[in-house]
Amino acid sequence: EDQVTQSPEALRLQEGESSSLNCSYTVSGLRGLFWYRQDPGKGPEFLFTLYSAGEEKEKERLKATLTKKESFLHITAPKPEDSATYLCAVRSFSGGYNKLIFGAGTRLAVHP
Amino acid sequence: EAQVTQNPRYLITVTGKKLTVTCSQNMNHEYMSWYRQDPGLGLRQIYYSMNVEVTDKGDVPEGYKVSRKEKRNFPLILESPSPNQTSLYFCASSEDRNLVAAFFGQGTRLTVV
Numbered sequence: 001e002d003q004v005t006q007s008p009e010a011l012r013l014q015e016g017e018s019s020s021l022n023c024s025y026t027v028s029g030l031r032g033l034f035w036y037r038q039d040p041g042k043g044p045e046f047l048f049t050l051y052s053a054g055e056e057k058e059k060e061r062l063k064a065t066l067t068k069k070e071s072f073l074h075i076t077a078p079k080p081e082d083s084a085t086y087l088c089a090v091r092s093f094s095g096g097y098n099k100l101i102f103g104a105g106t107r108l109a110v111h112p
Numbered sequence: 113e114a115q116v117t118q119n120p121r122y123l124i125t126v127t128g129k130k131l132t133v134t135c136s137q138n139m140n141h142e143y144m145s146w147y148r149q150d151p152g153l154g155l156r157q158i159y160y161s162m163n164v165e166v167t168d169k170g171d172v173p174e175g176y177k178v179s180r181k182e183k184r185n186f187p188l189i190l191e192s193p194s195p196n197q198t199s200l201y202f203c204a205s206s207e208d209r210n211l212v213a214a215f216f217g218q219g220t221r222l223t224v225v
Contacts (some may be wrong), residue, residue, distance in 0.1 A: 004154070034214075043116070043202050044155070044217030087155070100214070101172065102147075102154040 002027045002092045006103035013110050016077045021106045023088030024070040032091040033071050035064050037079065037084045038105065044087055078110045114139050117215035119205050124191055126222055133220045135203030141215075143206045144186040145170065146181045148199040149219075155202065161186055170192065193224040 003026045010044045025033065032037055032051055036044035048057040050066040057064045061082060073086055085107045089100040116137045125131055137144065145160035147170075157170030161180040175197055176191040186205075190197060200221050206214040 036216075041219070043204075043218050045216070046214065089155075099157055099160070100155075102156075104152050104154040 001091065002094070002101050004088055004090055004101050004103035005046070006086075006088050006106050008106060009104070010107040011028050011109070013075075013078055013108070015079055015110055015112050018074070018076045020074040020075070021086055021108070022070060023073070023086075023103055025090045027090045027101070029093060030090060031093055033066055034091070034100065035071070035073055036087040036089065038087055039084050043095045050076075075108070078108075080110050080112055083108055083110045114215065116203055116205055116215050118201075118218035118220050120195075120220060121218060122221050123223070125222070126193055127224055128192050129195060131154060131190050131222075133190075133222070135186045135188065135217060136184050137186075137203075137205040137215065138184065138209070139205060139215065140183065141205035141207050142183070142207060144180070145204050145214075146149065146176070146186070146188050147198075147202045147204065149202060150199050158188070158201075190222075193222075195224050198222060198224050 034049050035047040038044045048064040053068045055066050061076050061107050065072050070086045085105040087105045089102045119134045142163050146158040147155040149155050156172050158176050159178040161167040167178050167180050200219050202219050203217040204214045
């Protein structure tokens with residue numbers, strides 16, 4: 001069964017304290033791994049798509065990497081405005097169509 | 113501005129009273145879908161549509177209906193809501209069925225009492 005597990009559930013950082021969020025997945029035939037950011041009271045906002053092991057994408061203080069079993073979202077020198085829930089999803093092809101399978105998310109709080 | 117618009121944002125209703133949550137996108141996207149988000153469970157797909165008049169069930173379709181009569185609109189219908197449908201609902205659209213860079217609406221928080 002396709003599955004996505006994110007860890008930790010919650011993470012508290014001091015401003016400037018770099019860290020990584022983990023997304024491990026089990027999917028038959030990965031067709032893309034996606035990272036989203038979700039602010040309270042809002043819908044998820046697309047960040048990155050990764051397709052193959054070894055691929056990396058960067059955006060400001062965020063860098064996403066992908067291996068055959070997991071993805072990491074590295075946050076370098078975070079700021080309070082990086083506080084949000086970060087969602088990981090994999091695209092699975094099942095029953096003749098693509099669908100996104102989401103993890104439960106990691107709640108990140110960055111304190112000044 | 114590219115956006116997915118859901119209405120209402122908040123809704124409290126009673127068990128059994130039919131309701132509709134509207135969803136509209138202005139990007140001419142073919143693919144649209146509905147998700148519910150519950151604590152600890154992540155986003156789960158309810159229904160999806162690959163184009164006008166083409167809809168199919170996702171992972172948790174029981175108790176829900178959808179229609180896609182126009183490309184831009186994809187309403188979610190709860191014929192007889194029950195308390196276990198209390199949740200946060202999101203509509204999403206993407207340019208194609210590959211689901212790259214899906215856009216999400218702002219969400220509808222539904223409470224069924």
